[in-house]
Amino acid sequence: AIREFLDVWGFVAVRECLGTAECEDTLADCFKYLEDEAWRRGGDTEAAVGGVRRGDSRTWESGCGWPSGMAQSEGIIGEHIAWTRRSLVNRMNPALYRVFSALLGESDLLVSHDRYGFFRPAATHPERATYRNLHFDCNPWTKFNVPVDNAKARTSQQDARPVDAAPYADEGDFIREGNYAETAGLQAMINLIDNRSEDGGFHCVPQFHKRVAAWAAQHPELGGSFASDATFCPFFWEPSPGSKGEDAIADASGLSAEAQRVPLRRGVLLVW
DSSP, rough: OOOHOOOOOOOHEEEEESSSHHHHHHHHHHHHHHHHHHOOOTOOOOOOOOOOOOOGGGGGGGGBBHHHHHHTTTOOOOOOOOOOHHHHHHHHHHHHHHHHHHHOOSSOOOOOOOOOOOOOOSSGGGGGOOOOEEESSSSSSHHTTOOOOOOOOOGGGGGGGOTTTTSSSSSHHHOOOOOOOOTTOOEEOOOOOOOOOTTTTOOOOOTGGGGGHHHHHHHHHHHHOOOTTOOOOEEEOOOOOTTOGGOOOTTTOOGGHHHGEOBBBBEEEEEE
C-alpha cells in the first residue's frame, strides 16, 4: 500500500515509526547536540556564539547563543552528520527498515546518515524565520542527462570532489549518488513533535516525480545556475529574507506556487 501511494503522489507518511518515549529521547538528544556543540568540526565556517540551553529561549536568538550558518538559514544543525547514539539507533529502527525494504524491493540496505533539523518558533519572532525554498538534493539536469551551459554555475565547497577519489571516502558521497541516473532517489525524515498545517515545515510538489525529467528539459537556463555535480539546487520564493548573493536563485519556473505543506503527527516517518 505505501509503495502504491508513493508511486502515485511522490511522498508517503508512515505513522508510529517512533513512539512517544523515543521522540522525547530524540528531542532531548537534539538539544544536547546543540548545547554540546558536538556538530562542529575543524574548519567549520559556521561561526559560534555558544551557550544554547533548552530551558532558556533567550539563548535561541541569533547573536545570543544560537549558531549561525545553516542553523539559522535552513534549520539544519551544522554541516556534518549527527553521529550520536540516539540518531544511529533511530537509523536502525526496524520500522524504518521495513518501510525502505518494501519501497526499494531490497532486503540488504546500505543507508546514508544525515543531520538534525530544528526550526525555532517564529510567529512572534520573525527574525528567526528560515529561507523559503524548494530544492533538489541532487542536480536533476545531470541525473536526467539534460545538456546545459553551466560555465558560470553556482558552486560550493560541498561540490568540490577529486575525480579519482575513492567512493564513500567522504560523508557527502551518500548525497552525491543522487545524481546517478540509476538511483532510486528516496529521502525521508522522522517528525519529533506534532507539526500543524499552519506551522512552518516540509513542503513538496505532489506528483512532481512524474514530470521532473520533462521540467528539467524545459528549463535548461535554471540548470545553468548549478555545477554538474551540485548536491543542493535551491529555488527561492520571492521575496525571501536572507536569500542573497549567489544563493538567490529565483523560482522563474513558478514551481513554488504548486508546493503544498505536509503536516505530520509526532513519530511519523515521511518518505519522498
